[in-house]
Amino acid sequence: MKPDELLTVDNLSATYKLPRGRQLTAVANVSFTVCKGETLGLVGESGCGKSTVGRSIMQLPPPTGGSVIFEGRDLASLDAEALRRTRTRLHMIFQDPISSLNPRRKVRDIVAEPMAIAGVGTAEERRRRVSIALESVSLDPDRVMDRRPHEFSGGQCQRIAIARALIMEPHLVVCDEPVSALDVSVRAQILNLLEDMKARYGLTLLFISHDLAVVKNISDRVAVMYLGRLCELAPSARLYEAPLHHYTAALMAAIPVMDPDRRRDPSRLLVGELPSPVNPPSGCRFRTRCPRAAARCAEIEPKWREAEPGHFVACHFPLGSST
Amino acid sequence: MTKASTALLEVTHLVTQFHTPHGMVRAVDGVSFSVQRGQTLGIVGESGSGKSVLARTIIGILANDGSPTTTGGIAFEGRDLLKLSEPEMRDVRGKDIAMVFQDPTSSLNPVKRIGAQIGEVLTRHLGLRCRAAEARSVELLASVGIPLPAERLHQYPHQLSGGMRQRVAIAIAIACEPKLLIADEPTTALDVTIQAQILDLLRRLQRAHNMAMILISHDLGVVAEHTDVVAVMYGGQMVERASTRSLFHSCRMPYTQALIRSAPSLPDPPHTRLRAISGRPPDMLHPPIGCRFNPRCDRATDVCRADQPALSPSDADGAHLYACWHPVGAGEVLP
Numbered sequence: 001m002k003p004d005e006l007l008t009v010d011n012l013s014a015t016y017k018l019p020r021g022r023q024l025t026a027v028a029n030v031s032f033t034v035c036k037g038e039t040l041g042l043v044g045e046s047g048c049g050k051s052t053v054g055r056s057i058m059q060l061p062p063p064t065g066g067s068v069i070f071e072g073r074d075l076a077s078l079d080a081e082a083l084r085r086t087r088t089r090l091h092m093i094f095q096d097p098i099s100s101l102n103p104r105r106k107v108r109d110i111v112a113e114p115m116a117i118a119g120v121g122t123a124e125e126r127r128r129r130v131s132i133a134l135e136s137v138s139l140d141p142d143r144v145m146d147r148r149p150h151e152f153s154g155g156q157c158q159r160i161a162i163a164r165a166l167i168m169e170p171h172l173v174v175c176d177e178p179v180s181a182l183d184v185s186v187r188a189q190i191l192n193l194l195e196d197m198k199a200r201y202g203l204t205l206l207f208i209s210h211d212l213a214v215v216k217n218i219s220d221r222v223a224v225m226y227l228g229r230l231c232e233l234a235p236s237a238r239l240y241e242a243p244l245h246h247y248t249a250a251l252m253a254a255i256p257v258m259d260p261d262r263r264r265d266p267s268r269l270l271v272g273e274l275p276s277p278v279n280p281p282s283g284c285r286f287r288t289r290c291p292r293a294a295a296r297c298a299e300i301e302p303k304w305r306e307a308e309p310g311h312f313v314a315c316h317f318p319l320g321s322s323t
Numbered sequence: 324m325t326k327a328s329t330a331l332l333e334v335t336h337l338v339t340q341f342h343t344p345h346g347m348v349r350a351v352d353g354v355s356f357s358v359q360r361g362q363t364l365g366i367v368g369e370s371g372s373g374k375s376v377l378a379r380t381i382i383g384i385l386a387n388d389g390s391p392t393t394t395g396g397i398a399f400e401g402r403d404l405l406k407l408s409e410p411e412m413r414d415v416r417g418k419d420i421a422m423v424f425q426d427p428t429s430s431l432n433p434v435k436r437i438g439a440q441i442g443e444v445l446t447r448h449l450g451l452r453c454r455a456a457e458a459r460s461v462e463l464l465a466s467v468g469i470p471l472p473a474e475r476l477h478q479y480p481h482q483l484s485g486g487m488r489q490r491v492a493i494a495i496a497i498a499c500e501p502k503l504l505i506a507d508e509p510t511t512a513l514d515v516t517i518q519a520q521i522l523d524l525l526r527r528l529q530r531a532h533n534m535a536m537i538l539i540s541h542d543l544g545v546v547a548e549h550t551d552v553v554a555v556m557y558g559g560q561m562v563e564r565a566s567t568r569s570l571f572h573s574c575r576m577p578y579t580q581a582l583i584r585s586a587p588s589l590p591d592p593p594h595t596r597l598r599a600i601s602g603r604p605p606d607m608l609h610p611p612i613g614c615r616f617n618p619r620c621d622r623a624t625d626v627c628r629a630d631q632p633a634l635s636p637s638d639a640d641g642a643h644l645y646a647c648w649h650p651v652g653a654g655e656v657l658p
Contacts, residue, residue, distance in 0.1 A: 045514035189601070
């Protein structure tokens, strides 16, 4: 492990039992690292397993295979007490800010809860830190502390959730679709806020989203998932400039462009739908929708390899190659 | 008034109000626009801007418990829909004007087979019976790109994916070849690759039947790619209306400009600072006095806080309208 690695996810798998002895493999063999101070984006369509990866890192629930090493310790090996102590340095922000906040509690208690769980600080100390945390997310502590979540808009609730995530000054924050439920005009505010918080607290972020434009904006490196597997991982700018995996290229081609003069060619659209994860295709999981699929793709699952320094891909026939 | 006689849909000074326990809410506040045959009008706005209420008012599916009241005019092929009785409106709805909703899971009946749900429309409006209705249903499902259409007739909505369900909803909507299709956030619940397929499908169907469409979306990219004319709504009012090209290249209303600028753009390098709009959408129980965007607008002056700007033309032919005292690109206060 390199000294600047904060989180190492190694061969992570998450399997769920289904009725009649069947199994659903939501995530299989996912490996990546997140370095200190970096933002890693994790992008994919619904059902690709990206949220499961986030939850597995948080041990909510622990993964069924592989390991999650945070600050040099395998989280699965920790007992409940040690895990609770580690969780002060590891936090999560969810998609729906309104349902992730307890509607019956006041903002001051919601934001102070991580301190209460960790048992740190006196009442006065907690109040002071709640106040600082709320100010840092541009909420007026005196006006919001004694109110409850239903009195706030979605954007404000997400600010409260961010204040709660930051109060223990965590080292890693897992953000699962933090702006997807927000209006366009509020989305940019929250994305800017996350960038500010990252600079101010020296945070490391794992940013999970289905929105490629958002992910590109906030991430240093981006990992693309499809049907429970990683298909590509590269520095953000590089991935968008020269994707190697056909799925990454198709995802980008599907994003509507805000320019009426540059309308897309419909023939480049991806055909078909996501296959069932209960019964995934053999070999490469993307082959049923891939324009480049060949016999080999059905037989052999492509290996995860470093095609160029820092640019990983799992494809037999990556884009830009002659074969 | 030659324009009015050719328009398929002519909405004038439409106001829809709701009586709520906290007071009166004007969800749609004096909106006027027209849609030509075969044309696509995009309506853009954030949640609460009144775009869905507008659509529901046009097609007449607001609650009829007396809480909403509507004034103004909705002329469809010259007939005022607001003056029709409910039985008369039922003949228009689903036949001449159809609607596709955001969430196909809740717009389809979960306990009826797909075939029965399409057949219902065909029997109601076209008088088709068993065999003929079934044959036409299969054709419709095939036309919206559903594989094995004959087998799907016997399935229930829950047996299909979200994208397939939305295709079924579209098949039902186009069953009677409507003259106007209202699509309210038709792809918001779908993944981007499926969104692209559905929007492409709508475009092809529209061309094939010369169908007019109102495409409601909060996604400016979707609107830029799929519409001819765009109307921007804010706080229940229409604040700008222009051809799609004109809107995206030379918008006049600061809100439109702020919306376009606030979205992350794919060509920008990582960590480009986003130009966020401060504040949040207005509280419709107590909308701001004057221009509704004024508390969030960096051009706002005293006149914006006192008087509401009217929709006024930006160019000589009056195709580009905006409501602003200090429009983008003008720089000086208009009289």
